[in-house]
């Protein structure tokens with residue numbers, strides 16, 4: 607693998623290899639502390655980020671590479687002066703062995719990859735894709751559930767603008783017998799493209815109107831925040847499908863609650879004590895999943 611632009615570039619074998627490698631790195635961090643010695647990786651983020659950028663940078667440093675970075679690139683890079691992403695990439699590729707980038711434009715990473723001579727990793731492109739989040743989500747599912755074939759996942763919140771759900775559906779389609787339940791405001795429903803994709807790839811899709819439509823023995827809650835910054839009127843009046851301790855009483859003790867984070871109010875903080883809440887562990891898994899990916903691409 608050279609670039610990671612779309613989730614669909616990953617096969618089931620790639621996921622298994624990367625997840626096994628992430629476990630191996632986690633268990634033996636010292637063995638990987640110098641494997642990217644001498645490499646430089648650039649992170650260029652045109653949209654806000656905490657987990658993705660810092661976990662990538664931590665992963666880069668923990669593998670022995672060095673990092674150069676533009677946080678808030680739309681303000682602090684030449685993007686502000688009107689430079690195109692392509693010109694920025696043509697410049698930065700002389701300074702780094704790989705580029706991790708996030709941008710509000712859905713085509714940004716593929717445009718970057720077209721002109722770049724170094725690997726490009728998509729760390730979030732508009733509302734369309736977030737493949738490395740989907741990778742760490744698969745890693746989290748595998749580690750908590752032991753298997754992914756046959757699971758049921760309810761996706762909640764913003765299924766229209768939430769790119770993490772879009773990339774996750776693509777990766778889940780590599781597994782057998784997957785059911786996706788969806789609960790959101792009617793103005794934030796999954797785009798038709800993903801409903802079609804699920805049909806083509808033999809996934810079962812069930813649209814829910816309330817929590818009562820979700821089966822008791824559902825395996826995974828995948829909660830997301832409303833992407834206010836992408837909604838023209840800010841979306842203050844949209845239904846959020848909040849998870850609370852009261853709501854979670856009706857579901858199995860064996861389920862898990864995931865969230866790509868950051869959260870607003872869509873998971874109440876008293877649920878943090880619930881053993882089903884795994885979202886901070888999920889964020890930690892991002893470090894190991896990204897170490898595995900960087901090692902795979904750069905070593």
Ligand code: NCD
Pocket residue numbers: 657658730736739769770831866867868
């Ligand atoms: C997500 C994103 O940027 O798409 N955050 C993340 O990378 N963990 C989700 C979000 O912003 O709501």
